[in-house]
Amino acid sequence: MKKIALYMAGIALMGTTSCSDFLDLPSEKDFDSSTIFEDPGKVEMALLGAYTSTFNAELFYQFGMGTDECISTEGETNSKNQVSNYVYSPATSPNSTYTSMYAGVEQANILIKNIPLMEVSDEATRKKLDGLLGEAYAIRASNMLNIVRYFGDVPYPTIPVVDMPSFSSSRVSRDSIYDGCVDDLQKAISLLPWKGESGLPVERISKNTAYGLLARVALYAAGYSLRWDLQSYSASSVKLAQRADQNRIQQLYQIARDACKAVVDRGENDLVSYETIFRDLLTKKYNKESMYEYGQKGGDRNETRIGYTNGIFAHTNSFYNKSQPAMAVFPTYYFEFKEGDVRRDVAIANYSLNGESMHQMNTYGSHTIGKFRVNWKADLGVSAAQRDINWIQLRYADVLLMYAEAENELAKNPTPVAKEMLEKVRLRAFNQDRSKIGTTPSDYQGFRDALILERKLELAFEGWRRTDLIRWGVLYEKLSQAKQDMLDLANHTGKYEAVPRFRAYKKTPANSFSDPTVALPYQGFVVEPDAQQKAQLTQDGYTLLNMYTGTSAFNSNALQAQATWVQNIFRGLEKNKVELFPLSTGTMDANPGLAGQQHPMY
Template identity: 60%
Template sequence: MKKIFYIALAVVALVSSSSCKKFLDLPSQSKFNSETIFETVNRAEMVVVGCYSQTFNREFYYQLGMGTDECFSTESETNSKNQVANYVYTPANIPTSTYTAMYAGIEYANVAIKGIKGMKANSATEQTKLDMLLGEAYAIRAMNYLNIVRFFGDVPYSTEPVAETGIFTSSRVSRDIIYDGCISDLQTAIGLLPWKSAGLVPTPERFTKNSAYGILARVALYAAGYSLRWDLTSYSAGSVKIAQRPDANRIKELYKIAADACKAVIDRGENSLLPSYENVFRTLIKTQYNNESMLEFGQYGNDNNSSAVGYTNGIYAHTSCMYGKSQPAMGVTPTYWYDFAAGDTRRDVTICNYSINADNGHEMNSYTSNTIGKFRVNWASKNGTAINKRDINWPILRYSDVLLMYAEALNEYNNNPTAEAKTAFEQVRTRAFGGDATKIGTTPTDYLGFRNAIINERKFEFGFEALRRTDLARWGILYETLSKTKQNLIDMANKTGAYANIDLYRVYKRAVATTFEDPMVAIPYTGYKTLSPTDSTTLARAGNVVLRMHGASILNAQGLLTATAPLVINLFRGLEREKVEILPLATSIIDVNPGLKGQQQPKY
């Protein structure tokens, strides 16, 4: 499979230099300058492809992807990543890579937009290509702004290259203005980009009209949703509140924009759900494309933005096993396993219930040691470039997201789920149960019931895909959901309430992996509520492994699951309503931009 990131990092350096200064006055054949870079379509394409390198950062799924009802940090409580995952925010420990990477990509996109708009095509074919490149640059800029705003709220906003404006400091701008600008950019991009079927873009690692519509819907839902807001004039802590934008008519319009964008993709019929949820991620790990994947961040070799997909957020694999070391720093919130309904095939794909030992054996995990299964190294066809560079693409947008966003937007716009909303929702849910619609339960027919069903369904469908934290924030329920999750975990540790009858022991036969593309999805087991020492001995003598589920695993041990365990006590320990829903700016970010002085998130 070809990867767009074969293109050298020099392209990024080229765009960055072009945005800030001119090269030598006497350009050579081997070096472009800011005056010659946009002389040919091929050179312009290099610039646009270079922009993609700054559209993703591992902080999305790592620090900023933990601290949900799905995922917790396995690192020490003194580690800054653990602190951020548990909402112990200070301006000193806030990660900066996402912020700086997204702004770098925006600057590159601004340069590309400015340059391409000044180009003249020599043929209709060239014009089509230039239109596509311009559309990609607009879409990249919008997506990057979304990724800053959903974590940091009101931020600096510019649509011109720094070299053109000569302005090197900037202040916060209302997120509503930024969101509306993103929507305008994406609508422009949609008018310029080809459909996937046109064949001009052979990979989902670049924008098409299909994916631009999907990201437009995502932006519109965030723009219409709740967020932590404050008075941008006074920056008073007393003005901080969770709210939607004040214009109710615009909110309704945004839900229609989201619904219409999704409908355009659905009606076009070029994307579809794979029949098997498992194969969505098996093909991703094997570096293959499919009709469900609409936009991916390309990973290959050393030029992969150090994202470590499959290493930091994978399963535990012993350093001596055939797959090489995998050392996750992210664990599955123990209650997440029991959130899935019986028969939901997504559970065993999303949550890996085993680790891999030095002899390639599958060892079952206890409740505290389950790991992320979507990016597991043993499903790959080869080891990859390095243990922390597995060449696994990051899924930015899948067709199932379009279906669930469509269902959500219609419900919000009509204050009730329409027939189309229920159909879209049920498509996703039916696939989850192996195509058997009789197993999906009854779809709610009222607004609130359907909204809650969407909230839950997104948890099951997009587990560990770096959407949950800000999804909960845009619904205005981050604090409530995480508070409930912690109480559930305490109940699970105490074996009370809904967890009074869960498995205390699991008994399984140990199997050994013999190949890449390992067929193992989940270790089959028999669960026991009680097990006497005699029974345990008998089972072990028969060749079984007996695992105490509230205990520590043989591998990747995260300790006991008790109400006083560090995992339970420290989980969400910094959580505070109307404070942590938007991150403060890092001190280093404010220090380099005097325009942000005095504009820290008011609660910090």
């Protein structure tokens, strides 16, 4: 039997109460397939190795920006800034997600081929192997989703490379790929145990997770994407559209609906307080809302730099060591939240951590992502850039919102169940105060619009907004409106004319782990306080901050309509072009089967 290179990780199963027991992942090793598939333990180690190729920094960093939630803070010649603003070409197109996801697909294909061939004499071992096979199917499907949602029609390998007649492969219709992913996840569901029965850690895929992933894939498969004629590759054929088969679209919405219903009916997952989700994440605890996480425990599994690139600013001399975000909150996003929505101050950090270890208020142009803030951790982590923070790939609130969406699409009207699912999420946001959530729309489009907004508020900075907007067919429209809103905020006009230009706040100490500070309170002033007011504020210990200036511990860009950084937001946005990335020049050159198959608009 040929030798096949598989990544291996020696991982002991952890309990269900804490992520902290997830053991360190050692380095890669080669295994002889003739011995791997004679030992269920080695099969499990090979599977765990495949999990290392299910996520990377590009998914939340480059691909997480360029939305009405998040923008780049890097210079305009920086490739990350260019991706954030839709300025790219085959020469500069990102490709680490493409290559790493395919690495995981190859590992899954080897497992999917060989596990069913193993001879097993007892039922317990067969059941264990079935579960491992189910995880492999789910990994293949989730990895292919990550490729297709950014690159469209791509090669679709379903057998190991060594079994392929050629190492050259062409693009395959994304509809066929999505249907294959649906099939993979349905197989996974039939093989996997429920989370409560498995004892698996949150970093492993259970039946609950597979149902959630199935709903996600089905909604993408039913939604809009940038398409072109795969025979001619004519630029004139490029359009944003759903698949042509309307019956299949309805089937996919039904699949998504049923998958979400299965998770809800099972009752193992639930909502927890919004702040708890991320405090638990940062302190390596498990809760019922987080359904699937990418593990970052251990010094050699911190390459994604979660909490550093996408966290809050912490000065090198601060108590928490350096945190240097390259991502900032879209300035108007703060004002999308209604008064009393507890999610705003968790998702958005209105302060930085300065060199004197004090909380210092951010300006409107310098708000940063608050969900992964280093001061909420219980320790420093491995290093400034390696904080041992997992990445949540699926949580229960997402399942509820997908459930609501599928119900609305199937009935072309919000059903009672659709309203209930949406309201569960909204009620959590307002501490169960129904008087604050407003009236849920009763028409199809109104409810759809409410869901588009709710996913923005609920799932901010979790890696889904860019491609969610594409699958709804509204990326260009939403980002064009966001740019205009930003200009209105900068000009202090329209719906932003009553926004405080100044805030008075008190700097407070930031010198303890598990910092209880969520947001700095402030007094707002629409116009600049007069001399007497300023004197009184100073006497009372307040610092007065002009929210439109560059006076900030981080990203000191003034929010002015004519500022270059404001004018250049989304500068490359072009409908029916940027909704998919071109394949990189290196990718095209490495695969002769892709010759002549570049994105037609590039």
